[in-house]
Amino acid sequence: MALAQDAVWFITGCSTGFGRSLAQAVLARGQRVVATAKDVARVANLDGASDRLLPLALDVTDLAQITAAVEAARERFGRIDVLVNNAGYGYQASIEEGEEAEIRAQFDANVFGLFALTRSVLPMMRAQGGGHVVNITSVAGLVGFPGSGYYAASKHAVEGWSDSLAAEGAPLGIRVTCIEPGPFRTDWAGRSLRQTPVGIEAYQATAGQRLESTRSVSGRQAGDPERAAAAIVALADEADPPRHMVLGAWGIDQVTDRLRRRLHEIEARREAAVATDFPD
Template identity: 45%
Template sequence: MAKTIFITGASRGFGKIWAEAFLKRGDKVVATARNTDTLNDLVATYGDAILPLQLDVNNREQVFTAVNKANQHFGVIDVLINNAGYGLFGTIEETSEQEARDQIETNVFGLLWVTQAVLPIMREQGRGHIIQVSSVLGLVTLPILGLYNASKFAVEGLSETLASEVKGFGINVSLIEPNGFSTDWAGASAINSKPMEIYDPIRAAFQAGLTEDSFGVPEATSDAVLKLVDSENPPLRLFLGKVALPWVQQVYAGRLSEWAEWSDVATAAHGK
């Protein structure tokens, strides 16, 4: 059965790839972007099946207007994919106040506004699926990406809480956690803080750790996302790529070991 999908950040990368995958199989898509001209090719190919909407997710009023317009246009929103966001490269010390605020504003608050806007619609429908595009960096971290890591850790906590709050309304919540993929996320879409020479060795080590095999093929993710959307019992978390799960398993094994090592101290702190 065809679904209606609302996707933010659909101008390029994952958002556009997934929008086209849905359209190809006969779904209807509300595709949002800051510049809807980037969606002209999809409109030319798929016509009325796609509704392009100009949207800056940082503008809460505009978000609610866009979501309500989409619902009025197609009569339903079955799935929300919160994909809008970007990467900020820079060490914690290098990051300016404005860069930090902008990163959290888009990656966390933008996602929150769209989620809040769609919830009343899905509650009234008695069904829906909210898919938050997080990252493996919402579970583990890399240097040079501190504020991005922080934004995705926030998305993880927000969304896991949301899942427990809305399950009774027939609404599912899933977090997509990709490892690195060969999109322009680290290129034209990224912001770079002004570098400090003292951190050059950290940057060099970061770059040295990246290999061609570290990055997946973006187009290969479509089948996984289609399966997630079609699942009657979707998971809370879905990794994309072959790097993410082994990495998280390794890091969490270390965390569990350290927590166990300090468990006597932790228990004594309870006081009774």
Template identity: 50%
Template sequence: MTTWLLTGCSTGLGRALAEAVLERGESAVVTARDPGTVRDLADAYPERALALPLDVTDPEQVAAAVREAEARFGGIDVLVNNAGYGYRAAVEEGEDEAVQRLFATNLFGAVAMVKAVLPGMRARRSGAVVNISSIGAMVCPPGSGYYAASKAALEGISSSLRKELQPLGIAVVAVEPGGFRTDFSGRSLTQAATPIADYAETAGKRRKENDTVHGTQPGDPARAAQAIITAVTSPEPPAMLVLGSDALTAYAAVLDAQRAELEAWRGLSASTDFPS
């Protein structure tokens, strides 16, 4: 039986994925900063679900969660790094302490979880790591520079990690969701306290008080959960899984623009070599 350890399961995609895993008859370690928010899952599946407190920025809680998961189920087959949140600010508006907290959760917390589960996966020569990123890492909207950077860094680590672990039988999948009907644009979204007027027409348009997308996103978290399960359990999991028609359109547009710019500047780029 496959055992999943999922971070950030209180709401949204993390909860939808935990529910889908349990409905499939598999085991799930469901975690949240407040374990009371996932207690109902453990109560509904007492034999196959374990609810644990987990703040991914707390090394002791990370170690304890992995230790308890392995003690209960014998090992962790799939790690899903879903814990994270958004932060909106023009780059100049970004508050140092807030940015450090963002990276501590979105990037370094995920890395801590990976490092904690890998010894067991390497010993078994099997497993999968799923890192939840965002289409924001690709499109980098104004006002989301710090959030996009935290997710782009996670994708960079995922790419190298995949190459390191592939010979050991361990898969790594980065997931780029588009807009899904979760709490991300509501409770899970923070922003700089003091806006700068000069950015009103760029970053300012994406401040929470000016954002009208919450509750109208096209993506269904339950369908996203099924897509992730399909990808992870496939014979050859993808390095990158883009979720949502909006994300597909945006991703393709960025790739096209990058290719066009690469070709436009090809001559200058190549001119920097020593003469042959």
């Protein structure tokens, strides 16, 4: 069943990229949007100060701001039908050279902030009898690449957590979807990306090459954020939305290849695996 015409979307990270494109797409179809960004000025003019837009300052690592933003959404619109956890960024380094402060900051934004915001919204969805949590993860949430170990770990964490949330939320009418984009023409590989240069020669051919190639394709990626936004809006209208949606041809190829190889590897050792159980 399609979302109601007056449905309310709460979208994080709307200053650029997926978040901004999605907020504009939702407003264009006449629905209501709580659009958040660290700098509220970046989202204040999304729809010409429409009465269907509530722009809010939100750093998802700030628990006080999370509480205030969810309460402001409740006061203005009375409900949240779709929560889109989009805020986050990439960090690249070899595993050995990963910096503690960068790793923790990555998890604060990509994982713990997402967890905290969702926990704040769930009571509203539970009380209203349903809702849809959409988590923007990544192909890296399903496939680990050299140079992206800590970013991949943050997205894998959200994927596993989303499985549990889906199981707990289903009886309450709360659905969960992870969107797993491949390379898209956003600021992810440009302004937003953090990197620790690879200094150890042994990792130059793996992590080092990955860091260089990521920067070099910035602004030339195949993925179109506006088409991605349209796909997400269409998905939210489905009566039974999928648990996963990979975006982009490159992402589809990477994920399906990895899953086929993983399934083959597991099945090839079925006999040895089953033999570890106590005998009947």
